[in-house]
Amino acid sequence: MSSSVPRPRSLRPRSLRPRTLRARLIAGLVALLVIIFAGVGLAVTTALQHYLLVRLDQQLSDTGGRYAASLERAADPVGHSVDRRDTRAQAPGTFGARLLHGIVTAAGVVDGDADDAGVEAGTIPADTDDLVKLTAADQRTLAALPVAGPARTADLANLGSYRVRAVAGQDGDVLITGLPLRPLTDTVHQAIMVEVTVFAVALGVAGLAGALWLRLALRPLDRIAVTAERVSALPLARGEVVLTERVPGTAADPATETGRVGLALNRMLGHVEDALAQRHAVEDRLRSFAADAGHELRTPVATVRGHAELALRHPDPIAPPVRHALERVEAEARRMGAIVDDLLLLARLDAGRPLATAEVDLTRLALDCTDDARAAAPTHHWRLDLPAEPVLATGDEDRLRQVLANLLANAHRHTPPGTTVTLQLTGHRLTVTDDGPGIPPDLAPHIFDRFVRGDQARSRTTGTTGLGLAIAHAIAAAHGGSLTLRQEDGRGAVFVLTLP
Ligand SMILES: Nc1ncnc2c1ncn2[C@@H]1O[C@H](COP(=O)(O)OP(=O)(O)OP(=O)(O)O)[C@@H](O)[C@H]1O
Ligand SMILES: [Mg+2]
Structure with missing residues (x-):
């Protein structure tokens, strides 16, 4: 089962593949060069080998088979000395053999430079060659050679690889001449060594030069990335934003590809700056509208409420339905007044008006608020968890009291009777915990938004507006602090107020 679950990125084995564009381009360049060098090396080596082989075959036919023929003569009078073998003008290492009816009767290898000595002395010098013993396998190989056919490569057990050729002798025998392949393979090996060295050096130089060149070529891209990163770190979400970041000069040159990206980014940043300025203007207008509307509504709402109260206190008898209507008018006018006050307070907080800053005794505040809540809701269990020492903070006492009162009111208004509510103070952190039903998961992400309420239908009749947490958050x-919601195991709500 668990094997089907994709592993998180960090647990996967690190890939060896290069990740940056620069590293990938360099790796591509080096790989391409390796392929090209390998191809060139193979072609050159094959051509060289072929050329050397053709030359060796030519040399083989140029020897005229004299050494092998001399073996024939030397073998002729049985028991004659071996110094009649003719090694003149034969390269050292030249192999000769005489076969009679498929059986090697003599075989030898020229082992010194006999040429000059032989010619000058007019004699055939002794000890310039060695008669060699051939194994049965060698004899079979030689016997299988086609007479007067093309040269072939034969591997002789004691002598190594030879290029050999067979011709017909004078008396029904076969004369075989061979030249060693060793010099050829040595030359080819040496050529391969030189190629590998030269290519390795070229590869290193190309890699280094490529890396250096790429660094220069991609510098504008780096500048664009730096600008984009700086912009992404700006707090653009709300309020007035100063967006002056732009990709600098050369990185925004329309003549280059990267420059076009830089230019496009600059243009986009310009648009974003305009849009943010517009948003700020709209926010400003909305804020002043809310403040103005609040101010304008305050007086008529108070007047309505005042008149309803006056009518209810009138000494003349009032018919019960009229009394009920007046009571409703008074209650709703009171509620409306509270909403208007909340809206005005929010508008003021939005505008960033400074709050009062005085020393606030958080311990005292927590005590008072819990007492109030206990009096207002005896159906709930109220617990207070305070440190031994009094805790002092700087802020607006009335507003902080409002936050706490709101959290405690929520903890009894939105939970069933019997719920335990705990207010805990640790340092500058106040935590309100209840073991009620908690905040519905779909509501939690928006809980601090304005006019967000759990049960819309019920809330309207119970008289909540959904502004409480928005105000507390603001x-x-x-105060430079924060109010956060912590939900544990989907049961109970935990609100944490942290002050600096
Ligand atoms: N402790 C809590 N337990 C369960 N639900 C809660 C709790 N606190 C808040 N809520 C839910 O969050 C909603 C928003 O709370 P908020 O205080 O912002 O508004 P309200 O209490 O409905 O109205 P107001 O406080 O403005 O009179 C509530 O309607 C309620 O559904
Ligand atoms: Mg509330």
């Missing part, structure tokens, strides 16, 4: 932020 107050925490205005």
Whole structure:
């Protein structure tokens, strides 16, 4: 089962493949050069080998088979000395053999430079060759050679590889002449060594030069990346944003490909800057509208409420349905007044108006708020967890009290009776924990947005507006702190207010 689950990236074995564009281009260049060098090396070596072989075959036919023929004569009068073998003008290593009816009667190898000495003395010098013993396999190989056919390569057990050729002798025998392949293979090996050395050096130089050149060529791309990274680190989400980052000069040259990317990025940043400025203007207008509307509504709402109260207190008897209607008018006017106050407060916090800064005793605050909550909701269990020492913080006491009161009110308004609510103070952190039903998962991500409520239908009748947490969040932020929600195991809500 678990094998079908894809492993996280970090657990996978590190791939050896290069990751940066630069490394990949260099690897590609080196791979291409290796292929080219291998091809060139193979072609040159094959051509050289072929050329040397043709030359060796030519040399073989140029020897005229004199040495092998002399073996024939030397073997003729049985028991005669071996110094009649003719090694003149024969290259050292020349192999000769005489076969009679498929059986080797004599075989030898020229082992010194007999040429000059022989000619000058007019005699055939002794000890310039060695008669050799051939194995049975060698004899079979030689016997299988086609007479007067093309030269062939034969591997002789004691002598190594030879290029051999057979011709018919004078009395029904076969004369075989051979030249060693050793010099040829030595030359080819040497050529391969030279090629490998030269190619390795060329590869190293090409790799280094390529890396250097790529570094220069990709420098504009680096500048673009740096600009993009700087922009991505800017807090663009809200408020007034100063977006002056641009890709610098040469990296935005329309004549090059990278320059076009840089130019496009600059243009895009310009558009984004315009859009953000527009958003800020709209936000400003909306904020001032909310503030203006709040101010304008305050007086009429208060007037409605005042008149409803006045009518209810009138000494004349009021018909029960009218009394009920007036009570509803008063209650709703009170609620409306609270909403208007909340909206005005939010507008003020949005505008970044400075809050009062005084020393606030968080311990005292926690005590007061829990007392209030206990009085307001005796159906719940209220627990307070305070440190031994009093904790002091700097801020606006009324606003902080509002945040705590709101969190505690939520903890009893949105949970069933019997729920235990704990307020804990540790350092500058206040945590409100309840063991109620918790925040529905689909609501949690938006819990601090405005007018977000759990049960919309029920909330409207119970008189909640969904502004409480939005205000608490804004107050925490205005203090330079934070308000966060922690949900554990889907049961109970945990709100954490952290002050700097
Ligand atoms: N402790 C809690 N347990 C369960 N749900 C909660 C809790 N606190 C808040 N909620 C849910 O989050 C919603 C938003 O809370 P918020 O305080 O912003 O608004 P409200 O309490 O509905 O209205 P207001 O506080 O403005 O009178 C609530 O409607 C409720 O559904
Ligand atoms: Mg609330």
